[in-house]
Amino acid sequence: MTAPLLWQRYLALKAEQPKLRMRDAAARIGASEGELVAADPSATRLKPDWSALLGGLKAAGPLLALTRNEAAVHEKTGVYDHVQIEGRMGLALNPEIDLRLFLSQWRHAYAVAGERPSLQVFDQQGEAVHKIYVVEGTDRAAFEALLAAQADRAQAVTPEPRPATERKADQDVDVEAFRQEWRELRDTHEFFGLLRRHGVERTQALRLAPPEFAQQVGVGAVDAVLNSAAGSGLSIMVFVGNAGCVQIHTGPVHRIAPMGPWLNVLDPGFNLHLRMDLFTEAWLVRKPTVDGIVTSLECYDAEGSLIVQFFGERKPGKPELAAWTALADGLAAIAPGTPRPAA
The missing domain is CATH 3.40.1570.10 (HemS/ChuS/ChuX like domains)
Structure with a gap:
């Protein structure tokens, strides 16, 4: 065309x-x-x-x-x-514009x-x-x-199909070695290397993780995190990304507004829009680091693609916020399949 x-x-x-x-x-x-x-x-x-x-x-x-x-x-x-x-690779490190850039994409x-x-x-x-x-x-x-x-007269390139990725079967993973290496993590960024070494995808890694480090919860945990943080003033981190960029919010959230299938944060300087009907899995994930356990809520779609991650605000060299740990621990009571709260 x-x-x-x-x-x-x-x-x-x-x-x-x-x-x-x-x-x-x-x-x-x-x-x-x-x-x-x-x-x-x-x-x-x-x-x-x-x-x-x-x-x-x-x-x-x-x-x-x-x-x-x-x-x-x-x-x-x-x-x-x-x-x-x-x-x-690229970075933008600012209180507001906080980006991780994968420029090969x-x-x-x-x-x-x-x-x-x-x-x-x-x-x-x-x-x-x-x-x-x-x-x-x-x-x-x-x-x-x-x-x-920066204007360029070059012709636009016709989009190419996304390369297919081979998925390793669970039975082909050395689960015991994988779990031991998870327990030996010392930095959250080492997690990506762990996945590559064992050839596993993220949701597969969560299924095979040491049970004390990954627990599936209901997607209503997202509502719980945002509403609790808004009510308490707790400073959180919200990561949303794709293959070429991850964008991060660090700070409190205030106005939480459900609208149809969307769950929104509508704050000055920060808007978040989550299409909740596309959320298939939510996991409470813990990773050991030199500063102690780092806890996150991770959410995935039906294809196993990462949608959003939530953390408590973190400072290098310090343990995660006790209030965040308590909030995250409470999410364990939201079982998979639990209906989300009515808007």
Whole structure:
């Protein structure tokens, strides 16, 4: 399908359903969101110079960072300061804009004009990796100048199918060795190496974990975490990511608002949108570290993809907050299959 025809089909669909999001419209048309954005006459393809793009954003002042997956949308407003890029990895370490960037997944970038100009990045499959929008207080001239300087005349690349991944059968895993290495973890970041060494996926790892370190709970644990934290003022960490970016909120949450299938946090500077009908599994996970046990609530969809993680606010060299540990321990009483609280 040519770009003009794709855009015409989008406009026709949008006329019928004005509130339809571009991501959902692309799926209905049978295209990726990246293809649809590339077809937008107001979009300009950008050079994939991530250091220049991300490093230049500080001059624009406050911006809205958006990272999402199929079942979660994470929005934070702040300044893109302290951006570090080394090879195919990147970081942004700030109280508001806190990102972990896996740049091997970043392939296509577009500047999208209009009432709310944005920078949108997509992977090779045309899935959105990270989006950046202007907000009140943004220096629009600086933002638009940065994007104009990175304009690229190269043709858009046709999205490629996502490579299939082979799943290792449980009986082929050395479970005892896996469990022993889990018990010997000294840092949460060592967990990724543990998965790679044993060739297991995350939900498989949780099923095979030492029983004292992983317990499946009902997805209503998400409601319990957010409502309890909002009621007590407890500072939590909320991680949402995809293959190319993980975005983190650290701090309290206040306004928890269920709306249909969505469970939302609607706070100044932080919005979280969780599509709860796509949540299939929730796990209470504990990992040993040199600072003591680190406890998280992890949630997955039907394909075993990670949707969102919750932690208590953590400081290097200090044990996790006792109030978070108590809240997490209480989640064990929410059995899998327990109905979520009524809105």
